[in-house]
């Protein structure tokens with residue numbers, strides 16, 4: 686069986702990655718599997734253990750790093766985030782196309798380890814719209830909002846490092862474009 690693709694999707698906080706991904710994650714033609722990350726950040730309302738993230742303590746996270754269990758990891762706005770390697774390998778070996786939703790530093794590490802990774806960066810129509818979306822979430826204090834905005838501006842500078850950039854002006858259109866990109870690479874690699 687052919688190994689599945691490794692797909693990395695990044696984009697600044699608030700750009701609507703989750704919403705866009707939801708549009709096609711269950712599309713049977715794409716044969717996708719979402720890689721659930723490990724994080725030390727607190728669970729947000731509506732999130733579930735093992736679905737959105739594996740929520741761990743800082744000690745547990747650093748132990749996983751030490752034991753070489755993560756494909757990549759980073760610190761983002763005061764918390765650690767990382768991709769468990771075992772799950773990714775298992776799914777790819779089963780022929781699944783594995784999708785990682787991670788930030789730019791993590792993507793850089795993935796590119797170094799897996800140069801064939803299919804990397805996609807989602808951008809907002811403009812910064813004002815991004816700020817509106819981050820504030821609309823209303824789940825975080827002003828200090829964190831400011832940190833996320835500053836981080837977003839820095840992340841946007843990295844867009845050129847990705848193989849594809851997709852603007853999330855319209856959710857359905859952004860999702861359709863990503864669908865086409867994935868299908869194209871499935872044909873190419875299979």
Ligand code: 5GP
Pocket residue numbers: 695696697698722723726757758759761766767768786787788789790791792
């Ligand atoms: P949030 O706290 O909004 O869920 O995620 C913050 C940022 O961390 C997002 O840009 C998200 O894509 C990124 N992220 C989530 N999981 C991982 C991971 O396993 N590794 C890395 N490098 N970034 C991650």
